[in-house]
Amino acid sequence: MIKLIKEGKTELGIVGHAGYGHANSHLGFIQDDSGGLSAVTALLQRATGIDLEIVEINVKTGRKDAYFEVKTKSGGIGKAFARRGITAFEKRLSSYALGKQAINSQAIACEAFGRILGQGAMEVPVAFQTAVANAAMDSFLQQYPDFFLTSNEEVEGNCGKVIGARLNINGINVSVMGLTNASVGGLGPNEDIEGNVNLFGKFELMQKLGLDGLPSFVIEGKVCAQPVSSEITKPTFLIRGNEEHDNSVVAECLLKGAENLGYPTIYRPELLRRSESAMESLTKEQGEYIQELGKKFSAATTSFEKVKIAAELNRFASEDLGGTTFMSNSIHKVMGGVGCIPGTSCVLSLFIPNSQLEQEVLPTLSLDDVDRYVNLIIKGIEVLNGRKQEASVRLAEIKKQFNL
Structure with missing residues (x-):
């Protein structure tokens, strides 16, 4: 049984986010980055029973101050602007989302607009996704205002929301947080x-x-990336928790939960190791490649050359640059590429094989995927509850290493 609680000491945590427009990264990494928030939203929906059906979509078209406003059956409202405007055609496409549950925001945006890209490449679907997810989170605030805490991201240039609550999951008190990481303008x-x-x-x-x-589970999205996607033949949960910098006890408990459910799952303790210079070095490397393209373009004389270079610049900006734009260098040094306080957690993602990506082009979460996420989170919490003291000791040891 899962229920909201107003008070009471919590000893375990669950956090999930959606990164709007973070569909790609370097080295061919491609994802549905709404999985964390989708899982948290579905978990909260199980606890409350609220209806997240999208019942109204209002759109202001035109080039200036264009926006999507999404409303759910439970009274939640989300609004987001698109930097370069919204056409009447895009307004019509957005109506495809009517009647859907506002859980898998990136999938809904892709179903309406075909695909999604970040770094300013496809601002309209990114803005629409933002409105959908913010409406879902606002639904809980509208229906259960006394049980939820909320804030804005308060990150420069962002318009995302944060909600948090306490749940009792089968007798275990847990703190839960969901958030949207969304840039203004899509x-x-x-x-x-x-x-x-x-x-x-x-x-x-x-x-x-x-x-x-x-001790917490940090929930991430549905991914195709190496080396894991070349090693699997079917969708498989991946647990990442660096044995030196994250909480291996938490990871082991989540793995045990997956085994109890019979879900295909692998644990890679070597991943997510923190680095003092990785983000800074990659940013410099990518900047130098852009400079190289600029030099080639300035020397180009034929239309064919210019088009080819421009196309590569667009591809690189909309895909590879997602590997550096998503996080500031100083934060990456400590929190790593998924945003984890050292010692606290492990990360859960759903990976697909290369062969599936070849057919589908873009990993997209289904409601069945999210249901499995929630089942695994619940089972993992039950296992972790039996080892919470051990996990807390590990947490304290690693925090001390980082002077946190």
Whole structure:
């Protein structure tokens, strides 16, 4: 049984985000980055029973101050602007989302507009996704205002929301947080407070819920990336938790939960190791490649050359640059590429094989995927509850290493 609780000490945590426009990264990494928030939303829906059906979509078209406003059956409202405007055709496409549950925001945006890209490449679907997810989160605030805490991201240039609550999951008190990382204008992605990063607009809420010091599951999205996707033949949950910098006890408990459910799952303890210079170095490397393209373009004389270079610049900006735009260098040094306070957590993602990506082009979450996420989170919490003291000791050891 899962239910909301107003008070009571919580000893474990669950955090999930959606990074709007973070569909791609370098090295061919491609994803549905709404999985964390989708899982948290579905978990909260199980606890409350509220209806997240999208019942109204209002659109202001034109080049200036164009926006989507999405409303759910439970009274939630989300609004987001598109930097370069919204056409009447795009307004019509957005209506495809009517009647859908506002859970898988990136999938809904893709179903309406075909696909999604970040870094300003496809601002309209990114803005629409933002409106859908913010409406879902607002639904809980409208229906259960006394049970939820909320804030804005308070990250420069962002318009995302944060909600948090306490749940009792089969007798275990747990703190839960969901958030949207969304850039104004549908640009994306800026995910400086993804995962359980306790900065900016999340700082106070994290403290109130205890999430800055609880053994936690950080939930991520549906991914195709190497080396894992070349090693699997069917969708498989991946648990990442660096054995030196994250909480291996939490990871082992989540793995045990997956085994109990019979879900295909692998644990890679070597991943997510923190680095002092990785983000800075990659940013410099990518900047140099852009400079190289600029030099080639300035020397080009034929239309064919110019088109070819421009196309590569667009591809690189809309895909590879997602590997550096999503997080500031200083935050990446400590929190890593998924946004985890050292020692607190492990990360859960759903990976698909290369062969599936070849057919589908873009990983897209289904409601069945999300249902499995929630089942695994619940089972993992039950296992972790039996080892919470061990996990807390590990958390304290690693935090000490990082002087946190």
